[in-house]
Amino acid sequence: MSGEMRDLYQEIILDHNRNPRNYKKPGDANREAEGYNPLCGDHYKLWLTLDGESIRDFGFDGSGCAISKASASVMGTLIKGKSADEARAMYETFRKLVTGEQKPDIEEAGKMAAFGGVSDFPVRVKCAILAWHAMKGALEGADTVSTE
Amino acid sequence: MTASSFDPKRVRADFPILSTTVHNQPLVYLDNAATTQKPSAVIERIVDYYTTENSNVHRGVHLLSETATASFEEARMKVKSFIGAAEAAEIIFTRGTTEGINLVASSFVAPRLHEGDEVLITAMEHHSNIVPWQLLCEAKGAHLRVVPIDDRGDVILEELETMLTDRTRIFAFSHVSNALGTVNPVERMIAMAHGRGVPVLVDGAQAVPHIPVDVRALDADFYVFSGHKLFGPTGIGALYGKRSLLEAMPPWQGGGDMILSVTWAKTTFNQIPYRFEAGTPNIAGAIGLGAAIDYVGKVGLRNIAAYEDELLAYGTEKLAAIPGLRMIGTAVKKASVLSFTLEGVHPHDIGTIVDQEGVAIRTGHHCAQPVMERFCVPATARASLAFYNTREDIDALGAALNKVIEVFR
16 A cells, blocks of 8 residues: 555544444534535534633534544544634644645644545645534534535 | 457557556546546547637638537537438437436426326436426426336336326436436337327436447337437437427527527528527537447447346346445346445445445445435445446446445454
8 A cells, every 4th residue: 555545544544434433312412514526425414512712512413434534533522622713723723734734733633643644635625624613613603514 | 359349458558548547557448327438439520620610600600600600510410310210300419418307397398288288207217308308387276296116126017107198298218317227118118108188208318328229119209318328428428209299399599590580570490400509519529429329339339238248147146246335226137337336335335435446336325316216325335337337347346335344244
């Protein structure tokens, strides 16, 4: 397998695709958004439980490619317990990471770094960023988003 | 030597792009249902046209214009012979299959479609043979009815029989399915429709590159196809219509060339086919299409069909051996298309990984979302063959798919 392919389909991504974390609706969810890329078929529903400015819980459901599903799963583990502002900042960091605009601090990136390989596959950027875009939408009260 | 009598390795040399590499791997181009590659003969003919002949057609009295017009009309004759039409006037140049279908919907069906009438299509159609009819039916208060397909991907002919009613104003269906590869029993289906007085439009986009087509033998009222799927350039296609039908149709687009005379008081329209070719046509495209038809004629469609049959059988067998692979579209008669899913792996991930191995396939809904829904899949991966593909190409696809499984296990 080529180096780039190894970078794209890292073990973290394969793991989160096979066993997505928080793959259900939280009982006390109070924010909801849909992420849908009709051209490629990635389709997810996202829920947040906002407690003031703090993201107390997260959940998602839906189907799509490995990149999009793993991205939603990893994102959930990163934003749970964070504030809405911190989550928005993470969105920016993630966006710059997957578009290749800016490589983040190793520490800052954490598990996000697994998606660094996406920047070599521009066609897949929209897959990686769909859940994050939906999450930002949920914070802002948007209904459905697409990254196509 | 195999049953078919041409050498695919020799024809590959005619296609310059086939010696390209992608990601440092030789290109294995298996996306022919999306578009085909072009032989040097076609590329050079287009370059030649722009280098030595280019001029607007039908208008000038200078030599270049005469030459361009002759080449353009010669291309029309080639299309006519290629599909067995009675005369060149029955061949209208379009931008492609989609435009041809829209033209028929607008100029032939619309005037005769009234509230409560029906348009009949099948469940295997490409969006280009669905959406024009949806738009028309909505505008007219008519009903779009859809003949179902079975689990193999064949039209259920018993249902077709009952769905051809005395309110059906057109039956539009594909000759070969782009998503499933099904080859429909066109002659029989047309006979059934004509038996109920229903005119027929056949979408031949995926048929003409693979099997000989004779529109008169089929008795098709309208037949459409695209140049770029037939080893010709993009932006050109042809609509065949029986003279008696075309002559009775009002104009489609207004403009130059489709008129006889224009005054403020009254404008009169040209005879067919020009009545349906407003504006400067895609002259280079038509000439390129003519060159593609010549090239295919040299290779021989019967040779192509026989060879591709063998290759499709080889590919089907090879893919069937891959664990977790499910073939979508298993009609008895198929052409070119191998559409499949792989358990636990989304088609996009399949496509990205095999791309790294140099293999070009298409993943997604193939402009046939209803077909995907019918088979309860969000998308498929699709390899589609042309006569320049080889067993080695199939082997490369197989190896690439095994790589995919490796990554995801």
